Amino acid sequence: MAPQHEERKQDGNAVAEPVMRWFTWEDVAQRTGQDPALQERWVVIDRKVYDISHFYRRHPGGALLISSHAGQDVTDAFVAFHVDKLLVNKYLKPLQIGELAPDQPSIEPTKNKMLVKDFRELRASVEKMGLLKPNKLFFFLHLAHILLLDTAAWLILFCCGTSFVPFIVSLLVLTISQVQASWLQHDLGHLSVFRKTKWNHLLHKFVMCHLILGIKKKKYMPYNHQHKYFFITLPPLLFPTYFHCHTFYIAYTKRYWVDLACMLTFYIRFFFTYGSLLEMKSLLAYYFIFRMLESSWFVWVSQMNHIPMDIYYDQNLDWVSTQLQATCNVEQSLFNDWFTGHLNFQIEHHLFPTMPRHNYWKVAPLVKSLCAKHGIEYQCKPLLTAFADIVHSLKNSGELWLDAYLHK
Incomplete structure (x- = not known):
């Protein structure tokens, strides 16, 4: 159901404009770019359908990041990562090809509807509380x-x-x-x-x-498309080089x-x-x-919240669930907050990536309540336990690297 075009007059010249169409979630789900017969990549943001088939390679956050969400609703990820919505909407408008049909639900049928709804209400509350404003x-x-x-x-x-x-x-x-x-x-x-x-x-x-x-x-x-990091396979003390996580x-x-x-x-x-x-x-x-010394400190802190967990990419898993299940926190204390740059609140950082770090502790109780309501474990460890888990996970990390890069 590709978009059609109609002609209109502008300054005496014929201009082709895309005609807005109604789509179903099934229509969108087919446009992942994986089917040789359907090379289009579509995404949905606030019920609007966008064709990113040509744009995804120019996406400032990376082609892999946005293309991995093709065929899905990316509303929550879009809102979480884009600060200047007015600027971004200028780039989005030419990509819009239609909207979801009136009889289609606002949330994908395969996703956890209640969790997504509650999280969006939580984010609205966070914005009203001013927790996204920096001090x-x-x-x-x-x-x-x-x-x-x-x-x-x-x-x-x-x-x-x-x-x-x-x-x-x-x-x-x-x-x-x-x-x-x-x-x-x-x-x-x-x-x-x-x-x-x-x-x-x-x-x-x-x-x-x-x-x-x-x-x-x-x-x-390297990191995978669900904001879950892979890890080096040997202790970082052996590598006096600078570890640098990708931020957009x-x-x-x-x-x-x-x-x-x-x-x-x-x-x-x-x-x-x-x-x-x-x-x-x-x-x-x-x-x-x-x-x-510097790279070791940075690497150990960066890895302790991203230890490989028993969760893999699943098209049916909503964005909120992915963030909650793919990371963990480290216990709060004045020292831990300072030592880790507040990355001990990694769960909150994943859910609200543009939130100033000094507000993580304020939103943490709300996130805990959300997890408890939906039966999702809110993982929190002591600092030394998190460091020990890095060593214990090295074998699993090595296997991930072999599978990702050597296909063994």
Whole structure:
């Protein structure tokens, strides 16, 4: 049931316009792009049907992400990830080919209707409570403590030299600063620091280029299309490289000038600390030890909430259920919140990816109630237990990698 076109006059010229059609859920479900006879990819947002057959490759969040939802209702995912709805709707409007027929339900028949309905009511309540609005003072203080720690790390070397004790103390202070800067760039990547997207982008570039030191990997850690991450198959202590989770709208980190800016920043700081670049042994030792500590901290925290679980991609599983069942939380405490950049609230982060992290604890009781009502386990672990589970899951992680990349 492909869209038809009709001609109309505009400034004396004939212009072809798509005719809006009525569709059923069965019509939409057939347009996944998998059937050789039907290469179209359709999605539904708020009962409107969109043809993304040509657009999905240009999708800012990635072609895989949006194409994996073809043939389905993507309303909840769309609302969760897009901050500027007016801007996005400008791109959506030309893609609309019709709407669901009046006799069709608003929620896919194969999905958990009551759960989806309750979650949408929960999100509406969250918006009314103002929990999606950032507290600029919180992020200002967070940035200030990063800059303070970074300055302190270099002052320790400048004032005390490179003897063992100041060398180690400076390393630890710089590692803390860098990891906390990583949590800040994560916030900015999820557009949760400022209301306007462009300000998130600008500060994100500053943090990535000038606060976070070292080479950023060109390719992100692979993740599957349901926002469930795969994992490295060996302890991250063996890899003194920077682990970087993919967050949307940060394509500029693939540019070489970002790597050059990061490395140049490191060498400039080191130069002004020592006054010369003759201390090459100290420079290399400082850099590689710092990189090992920083990347290990970042990787372990990033993995502890995304341990492979007994859930696989299922077309009949609604988006809300997927987010709830594919991750877990770590117990709340002042230390855990700071140590993990509030990623101990991973369930809430998945459900509300643009929510400022300082509000996760406020929405957590509401999410728990939603899970209890629908019989879904709300998983929450102690920090050390979550770390231990990473080691226990390595065998399963390795099998996932083999299956995904070597097809064994």
